Amino acid sequence: MNARIGVVVMAGALLLYIVLVGQRAYVLLTGGDGIGIAMGAALVVLPLIAAWALGRELWFGWRAEQLGRRLESEGALPAEELSTRPSGRPLREEADALFPAYRAAAQAHPDDWRAWYRLGLAYDGAGDRRRARQAVRRAISLEAAQRRG
Incomplete structure (x- = not known):
């Protein structure tokens, strides 16, 4: 909010x-x-x-x-619970540990918008906002192409 x-x-x-x-x-x-x-x-x-x-x-x-x-x-959002700072942001170390699995999933399924969206969440959790936005933009375009398709 x-x-x-x-x-x-x-x-x-x-x-x-x-x-x-x-x-x-x-x-x-x-x-x-x-x-x-x-x-x-x-x-x-x-x-x-x-x-x-x-x-x-x-x-x-x-x-x-x-x-x-x-x-x-x-029910396809990441299920991992990360510890957070008082600001609400996840602890970067924990997010970095989870990141490779989401990157591998996106690479294994390059046309799956769900994998790209989850990768965007992982990038965001790791503190890389630029790549998070790129991954989510890719998810948006893949989902739109799938809807048209």
Whole structure:
């Protein structure tokens, strides 16, 4: 739940940024000065990029949560219980010990979105957020291809 609150707060802050930058862009574009018009045009592009990035991240989070719920309903989430720090994050040493099994499963079944999602959870538990996101993105694309397929 805390993650959702964080997402809402960050999305609201980004929306406020987009509105304020959009207002400044309008002022610069209507000012008539060549440099101001160029700066206003640049300020139009920045909020568009920000909105695209926000949409992409929200879509990723929504799809990842859907797949997690689906795995949970199938009883296919990892069953290991890891000790956690006071922050709630798993102890990295324990996660590192479990990681090779999940990597081997994903390598043995490269078209199985479930294996890739579990690998993403293992990467996250080991503290490697970049690879965790890559693995979950792959799981999302494999599941979407399977659904279409």
